[in-house]
Amino acid sequence: AQKVTQAQTEISVVEKEDVTLDCVYETRDTTYYLFWYKQPPSGELVFLIRRNSFDEQNEISGRYSWNFQKSTSSFNFTITASQVVDSAVYFCALSGAGAAGNKLTFGGGTRVLVKP
Amino acid sequence: ETGVTQTPRHLVMGMTNKKSLKCEQHLGHNAMYWYKQSAKKPLELMFVYSLEERVENNSVPSRFSPECPNSSHLFLHLHTLQPEDSALYLCASSPSREGYYEQYFGPGTRLTVT
Numbered sequence: 001a002q003k004v005t006q007a008q009t010e011i012s013v014v015e016k017e018d019v020t021l022d023c024v025y026e027t028r029d030t031t032y033y034l035f036w037y038k039q040p041p042s043g044e045l046v047f048l049i050r051r052n053s054f055d056e057q058n059e060i061s062g063r064y065s066w067n068f069q070k071s072t073s074s075f076n077f078t079i080t081a082s083q084v085v086d087s088a089v090y091f092c093a094l095s096g097a098g099a100a101g102n103k104l105t106f107g108g109g110t111r112v113l114v115k116p
Numbered sequence: 117e118t119g120v121t122q123t124p125r126h127l128v129m130g131m132t133n134k135k136s137l138k139c140e141q142h143l144g145h146n147a148m149y150w151y152k153q154s155a156k157k158p159l160e161l162m163f164v165y166s167l168e169e170r171v172e173n174n175s176v177p178s179r180f181s182p183e184c185p186n187s188s189h190l191f192l193h194l195h196t197l198q199p200e201d202s203a204l205y206l207c208a209s210s211p212s213r214e215g216y217y218e219q220y221f222g223p224g225t226r227l228t229v230t
Contacts, residue, residue: 033215043204044120045221052216091159095215102147102213103172106159 002027004094006107013082014115021077021110023092029053031097034068034075035104039089051075082114118142120222122207128228131197137225139190139207145220147213148190150182153224154203165190166213197229 003026013019025034032053037045049059051068059066063080079086092107120141129135141148150162164172165184179201181193190207204226208219 035218037221043206043224043226045206045208045219047218047220050216050218097215102210102215102217102219103161103164104159104219108158 002029002032002094002096002105004092004105004107006090006092006110008110009108010111010113012113012115015083016081019079019082019086019112019114021079021090021092021112023075023077023107025073025075025092025094027094027096029096033095033097035093035095036066036075036077037091037093039091039109041088045091048077079112082112084114084116087112087114120207120209120220122205122222122225124225125223126226126228128230129194129197130230131199133197134193134195136194137192137205137207137227139192139222141188141190141207141209141220141222143209143220145209145211146187147210148184148187149208149210149219150190150192151206151208152203153206159206163192164213171213194227197227199229202227202229 005024034051036048039045056068065078067076089109089111091109093104095104123138146167148165152160161174162176163182168184179196183191204224206224207222210217210219
């Protein structure tokens, strides 16, 4: 069975501070995909990034960066120089490969509150 | 309209009512999903449709009845719900059921059962 754990339920920071969201996963699959989604107050989940299990390169997109470490089964997400617009709930998710692989297992989410 | 839309955005219903949630995707995707998001549990997958065929029912009670008349539309018919069914119901779509693809989500329907 697959499992995703986001140990931090809520993080509060002041604008311009960096914030790192932890994600630890469990799977028996050798090929799998990891995702991060953002859920702003409006409700819809917005896709941020996908990583496949064979690609451990870290990725940076603007103020966002991701650290994938297979050895520790972690896929952490850092927001650099946070802004008020970053306030949202962030979900880490895991899916398997193959034709029926698109069953996302979500973590419990981390609520990020960025104060001005 | 673009992306994934859901109507209504908010719904209050009694336990004896029958109502339906509607989802429409304008992305040309072949797979659609219903999720339930409640305060006490992580996002739970309810149903998966691929090319209008239901391919996954994640042990959902029969008081929830999905319908997918075509690849662009997905409904969730509700009847004799319980107060614990109050939640945000999210619809999503993806190009196919391959695990590689990200899912695109609608804004959800906030359901309150009284």
